[in-house]
Amino acid sequence: MGLRDDFAKILISEPEVQARVAELGEEINATYAPDDRPLLVCVLKGAFMFLADLVRHLDMRHEVDFMEISSYGRGTVSSGVVRILLDLAQNIDGRHVLIVEDIIDSGRTLDYITRNLQTRGPASLRVCTLLSKPSRREIDIPLDFVGFEIPDEFVAGYGLDFAEEYRNLPFIGVLKEQIYGDID
Amino acid sequence: MKMPDALDKVLLDEETIAARVRKLAAQISADYAGIDELVLIGVLKGAFIFLADLARHLTVTHCVDFIALSSYTRSAISRGAVRLIMDTRASVTDRHVLIVEDIVDTGFTLDYLLRNFRARKPASLHTCTLLSKPDRRQVNVPIDYLGFEISDVWVVGYGLDYNDRFRTLPYIAALKQQAHG
Numbered sequence: 001m002g003l004r005d006d007f008a009k010i011l012i013s014e015p016e017v018q019a020r021v022a023e024l025g026e027e028i029n030a031t032y033a034p035d036d037r038p039l040l041v042c043v044l045k046g047a048f049m050f051l052a053d054l055v056r057h058l059d060m061r062h063e064v065d066f067m068e069i070s071s072y073g074r075g076t077v078s079s080g081v082v083r084i085l086l087d088l089a090q091n092i093d094g095r096h097v098l099i100v101e102d103i104i105d106s107g108r109t110l111d112y113i114t115r116n117l118q119t120r121g122p123a124s125l126r127v128c129t130l131l132s133k134p135s136r137r138e139i140d141i142p143l144d145f146v147g148f149e150i151p152d153e154f155v156a157g158y159g160l161d162f163a164e165e166y167r168n169l170p171f172i173g174v175l176k177e178q179i180y181g182d183i184d
Numbered sequence: 185m186k187m188p189d190a191l192d193k194v195l196l197d198e199e200t201i202a203a204r205v206r207k208l209a210a211q212i213s214a215d216y217a218g219i220d221e222l223v224l225i226g227v228l229k230g231a232f233i234f235l236a237d238l239a240r241h242l243t244v245t246h247c248v249d250f251i252a253l254s255s256y257t258r259s260a261i262s263r264g265a266v267r268l269i270m271d272t273r274a275s276v277t278d279r280h281v282l283i284v285e286d287i288v289d290t291g292f293t294l295d296y297l298l299r300n301f302r303a304r305k306p307a308s309l310h311t312c313t314l315l316s317k318p319d320r321r322q323v324n325v326p327i328d329y330l331g332f333e334i335s336d337v338w339v340v341g342y343g344l345d346y347n348d349r350f351r352t353l354p355y356i357a358a359l360k361q362q363a364h365g
Contacts, residue, residue, distance in 0.1 A: 001247065003267055003332075015196065031274065038356070042232075044251075045248065045250065045273075048226075048232055048235070048236055048250075049236045049239075049240070050238030050249075051232065051236075052232055052233045052235075052237065053236070054350060055233075055351075056233075056351035056353075056354040058352065059186075062231075062352070063348045063349070063351070064348075064351060064352065065229070066228055066229060066232075066250075066252070068250070068270060068273075070273075085273075086228075086270035089252075089254075090348075099217075129197055130301055164247040164274070165245065165247075167239070167248055168239035168240050168242060168246070168248070169240075170240050
């Protein structure tokens, strides 16, 4: 596939991604009690592929819901405040909530989302992310389930895009600098 | 994983679904070869697993987008009176649109979506659904890519739910009659 030529290297191969997603499923299975009925909250669009694979490894009762968010623009980045384009279909008052993210970078958006969801009175609120870039973190936010810690490189694939491309690739790779370098 | 008690039997197992999804992806990839403005629009929540698997097998460049629908009332949705609670992120005008659904039942919802999207003047507009229940159809809708035709039984799994339950099972199963009767 031509798109693969846009990558400088493959960071996490498809079998490595799949094996880790299965492990995360086991960790989540072991964390919740049988009648906790956690609600997995997927933050679109990036996390949809991760979610689709993760949930198929869960063997306790659970539900899924979706949120889509968008930034207000450059000036608001540091506050982490985002526009909620699609809010949860379900009321989470008293529910065990697990936020499912593709990647945690500065942590500001996640911090805002958790504060937002916390005001709704969930029984518990945990975070599962496929990727984390600890060197980029600006806000210390606890992550309960982490797929992979990665260095601060420009990654795409497995739900993560660059200009809406590469999302559907089954691996996670580092894009060549000439692909992202000339667009700001 | 043990099958939940509320389920009657597995209609389509993981391997059968995976093989069919790969075939659909190959067909779509062939039909859209050379087109670089393809956008797959997944209808939440039901289509997210199907879309995730389908997209991974496409060899043509494409974008994915999502829409979310809600009914005004439970009876209204059967007549296609749906409310778009989240629209696509990007405009679809002049782009090749493929609507990705989990199931087509009466056809009212898909008919509504087709009319809604046609008004946006896409370069082309087609439909892909994993499941279809032809016995339930009340309005004729074109299905360009179809996974499986099934009979009129309540099915769950692989994105399809019963009151939000059983949605994430890796297979598609029929619900026992008494579970929804």
